[in-house]
Amino acid sequence: MEEFFDIVVVGAGLAGITGAYRIQTMLSGKRFIILEARERIGGTWDLFKYPGIRSDSDLTTYGFPFAPWTHERQIASGDEIALYIRDTAKTCGLEDKIRLNHRVLAADWSSEGKRWKLTVSINGIETIVYTNFVLWGSGYYDQRQALNPTIPGIEHFEGVIAHPQFWPDSLDYSNKRVVVIGSGATAITLLPAMSKTASHVTMLQRSPSYVLAIPTIAPEDRIFRSYLPGWVSSRLIRWKYLLLPRLTMELCKYFPKVVRSGMRRITTSLLPLHIPHDPHFEPRYNMGEQRICLAPDGDFFKCLHSERASIVTDTIKTVTESGIELNSGQRLPADVIVPATGLRIQLFGGAEIKLDGQAIKINEKYAWNGTMLQDIPNASLLIGYTSTAWTLGADIMAQLVIKVMIEMEERGAKTITPRLDPKMGVKPSRLLDIDATYVKVAVGSTPMAGDRGPWRRRAGYYEDCLKVRFGNLTQGLVFE
Template identity: 35%
Template sequence: MLATAPDFDMLIVGAGISGIGMAAHMEMQCPGKNYTILEMRDNLGGTWDLFKYPGIRSDSDMHTLGFVFEPWKHEKSIADAPSIMDYLNTIVDERGIRDKIRTGHKVISTDWRSDEARWHVTVQLADGSQTLMTANFLYLASGYYDYDEPYDAGFDTGAFKGQVIHPQFYPEDLDYAGKKVVVIGSGATAVTIVPSMTDKAAHVTMLQRTPTWMFSRPAKDRLANFLRKILPEKLAYKITRWKNIKMQDFAFKQARSRPERVKKALKKSIVQSLGEDKFHEPTFTPPYDPWDQRLCLVPDADLFEAMKSGKADIVTAKISRFTETGIELDNGDHLEADIIITATGLKLAIAGKIAVSQDGEPVDFAERFYYKGCMFSNLPNLAVVFGYLNASWTLRADVNSDYICRVLKAMDAKGCDIAEPVLPDDHGLEEDDIFDFSSGYIQRGKHIMPRNAVAYPWRLNQEYISDRKIMRDSPVEDGLLSLRKAGANSLHEGEKMEPAT
């Protein structure tokens, strides 16, 4: 027995969707466990509290971006940030989680001590001072991108006399009434900002260097709202959630197996929304297949409506230089602007940029294999969340939270305090591309990402339906996850390692 217990059974890093989801699962499945959530910012919510740009909303439906255990009750299934924040605040209040969130606590580093079976976590407080906490298990729910530094596209904007803003640091008090706005980018952020700013701006231009595949759907899910009227709330939510999961899965697989057919369908939908007279095919024809990058959602065709009204347009060109009054393009045209918004993407970060070490040796995640999409080879008592690229983030967060609670209960049942996915040096695993996506932020960040095997469980899958079944039904003790006590150098008597597959 260890002389003293750690401060916490579990430390959860991050009070966004992933962290709150883990806490809720702890309350439901491991009510006797002592945990807390460390959040570096002053409020919960993560992404949904950080970003303040106009129109910020989900790009997935809230019946799948919402949690499996908490029905989405709002009429709109494509929700704005305030509605999502209301949802998260309701959960932390109703489930007794709020008192376990410590804001203004930034995790700087953490070291796993094998002899103590605990993490030593260095935390920086809001006043700049530091404190040390210990925990048996560490759950990194810190998201996938750098909160401090967005992607720098390398623009030389020095000549421009107006304002240049990145959406990650959008000032809430920005006055854009009557001004010309140019939004550089063609991803989800740009597609959201452009129609949202047309309420006050004189004109908004989306300047895209490369087009993006877009699709439109109603912000309200008529079936979901109908089912809520005739069925118990939880049942209506369950049906709608599963319907949307299956639709997402079908659409993704159709795009991969029949890309030309999907291209035609997407273009036809845009023509119907925008009108043939305003549809310019090159503007809406990317040089890649649908779902080689994430599709951009246009709820209620708001972008196309803004274009039809003349308040917004899309220009496809490369930037030659920034001038005092706007942007000179490589085709010789000049875009006049008072405000330029550089919606050029995020910068990937692994483990929330925390300096992770194991018995004093730095951990390089790029040298570790994923285990069941949430743990890492030969790294004990640590789990993370990296959501799906082809579906809602929360689907993985729910699956991982449920699985880790099962691991904790298995550890208790055997009197163990260490859970480690063991991979021998001579594993012989065949490696796979961790992300079969061509998105810029994905490609830029691949070098820091963990390794991925062709065969499960040493990989991060992109198929929720199969992941859900495997994670829920497969035994925790699979011959690969070692459960043991501190100081034990081998598996429990009777356990036998199975070969890696």
Template identity: 35%
Template sequence: MLATPPDFDVLIVGAGISGIGMAAHMAAKAPGHSYAIVERRENLGGTWDLFRYPGIRSDSDMHTLGFDFEPWTHEKSIADGPAILEYLDRIVDERGIRENIRFGHKVISADFRDDEARWHVEIERADGSHSRLTANFLYLGSGYYDYDEPFDPGFDFGAFEGQVIHPQFWPEDLDYAGKKVVVIGSGATAVTIVPVMAEKAECVTMLQRTPTWMFSRPAKDGLANILRKILPEKLAYRITRAKNIWLQDYAFKLARKKPEKVKETLWKKIEEALGRDRFDKDSFSPPYDPWDQRLCLVPDADLFEAMKSGRAEIVTGHIAAFEKGGVRLTSGEHLDADIVITATGLKLAIAGKIAVSHNGEPVHFHERFYYKGCMFSNLPNLAVVFGYLNASWTLRADINSDFVCRVLNHMRKTGSDIAVPVLTPEDEAKIVEDDIFDFSSGYIQRSKHIMPRNSVEYPWRLNQEYVVDRKRMARDPVDDGLLAFRRADTQATAFKDQLEAAE
């Protein structure tokens, strides 16, 4: 083995759901490996610590957004941000993970060196100082969007004299009581903000350029709450989780096979919630089929209740100009506003915007193929989490963590320092490429040029079918003939030659 060991066996980037999940899986399944979590912020939670807008909540049920190893026991399965942070805090404290988190540590760059079989990672601390860490394996749990910069649609706010706020940078002291608010957007963030702000504001208008498919469900899972009373906690959780996974999968496949049937069901439910006299079908009729973009969850029909009360409304139109006192639409209609909320979406980022390199050569992820939705072609000792678009994020985080633990254990068992999915030029030439995301969402379409490549066939793809992925990731052998295992001290030169031939 190498004469000088790295600082850690595994360096985990990000102390959100993905990073915490990996640490917990390692403690249970690869306990002989050392690790540290580096987190750029001063608190754990990732998304759930960053976003502070009114009503911040999950848009997936917590029986699937929760981890497979830790039951969700709150009465509400559609949880708010504070409840999710409480869940994560409990996990890191009960499992001794917090002592391994280094807050205020932002990863700037990471270079893997074959001859040392380790990553050299440059860190910027909160005080501006820099340091370096080394690790044999790098696990990126840094999420999928840019924490520093949201999507900018290029609005010119011109003569508008009120406040303009993006949900990603919500001010703590915003007073909107009695104010007129226009929320621009029709996605999950807007649908969350509108009913909550409507409780205090004079009126809230959700201004949508195009409608979004919405569906309502109770925030409480009745079956889950009953099962917890009569069954052991973990068994009740497993049953509820399995039920919700099946429902998610069934609903998605039904929408793809019979979109017109699903449309009619969604319209019917909204009409029932709003009442026939208030239901305007055009406001809820997107120009795409259900699940061509992610459906918007309306828990307990809260948005529709706010609309019925007259405290909120939905307006469909295009912005002509921002004027003193509000927003002018191309139709000529003027929307009064003291505050404008630009819930216009996220900007995707790959690998947490870290400058990743291999033997000093920059890694361009858009040139690499995904391997099992977890690793990348010809890039050693690195794994990442990019959650499902048609199901809960944590479902992939769990199976990726489990897979990486199996890889780590195999490396330890075989005395290997390096694990890399090898894709030769000959095999790459045979690959039929697939659209990495069969979704029409704006934030997806805007970011395809930076995304890794995707094959039509497993394993060189980021798949969107959890039930299939779970079985294959758990059952297929780690040493599958594509994931190569080597020792840096005895085979570094031969391994380097193999990689250069593959690239």
């Protein structure tokens, strides 16, 4: 059976629910649905089940701006966030719009019909959905395949290999020796969580990250809530969490040595005497150049004071049947190895994108304002920020695209297509604004950002807000 909709939103995680809400409130009367590939909504927070999974941003900014997070704790567990997303979808009247187990396999734009033909798999049975516009809120990583870096000798390991993205429900690691490979947010989360029951957990990192201890409940937030009306305190708290990260990033940018020195003093004060700051907490880059890892209430540092957790900075020579041999000659015995080495980036939920039956090469296209792609009509990627709260970016991009759709209707046009003027001399750069390994690996499969005009990489939330409210949103677009 074939169906037709004005707009189709792909994905029912944070980005998809955000986009659907903005359609419902800014484009009332449009017929739309949300197609979710999994059997439940929630995206990342329904998929990931590894020990201790939690947010790595405050929920005031990571949550929906139209459904504020009301709990005191700003760092929430994965289950709490998944429940929050489900409750928001229900409260906002979006539940009936969501179709679960609907995976979009391909999207083919017809220039003649001026619409998208979506091939959708419903529990293995294919059907066709037509739509004028597609909002892709399916995230930026592959939910079915993890990033698997080359680890020499890993095939010889006789213990359990547990990838965080596909954590085995039956895994019992109590009294087991665990090695977590990685130094990002996932590894920083796993070490304190697993060391509670494992006999020993070692975090093996090739190079360190910056780890910042933060309170789960900020004292000033509690004061605001105790002495001010709810509508005042909620706004103050939100502005605090909007301004502080930006202020931190600006300090990192203009005073890198001062910030680095300050972080060194703070980190050293939290470490046990037997763990030196160098080389374990001396990153090769300045603070702010990659995402900062958070340790709620300093849990990461606290576990290092116990005999159950340790950190090693080295490179792997080979994996043996019972552990890992390092290039320094040290050997790490292991019953469980956890490769927390990042995600495999994938856009459009893995769907094949075609124009009039011809597959397009995403890596050859520039991103218009970080959300629409060069030469691709009536389609938007709702990608959030990678260095600050994801949802802030997804929400402001949804508002931008919907404003452009309203402009399209006012002009009596049926299509919006970003077109790059060759005379501009745009030079390419990476679309995502962090220098992480998994981002570098994905350069050949992601769109490009430019160095000027609407093709420039997004600078941040405040700049995006100004652009959406006061900027020229038609530059680089062709309305037909």
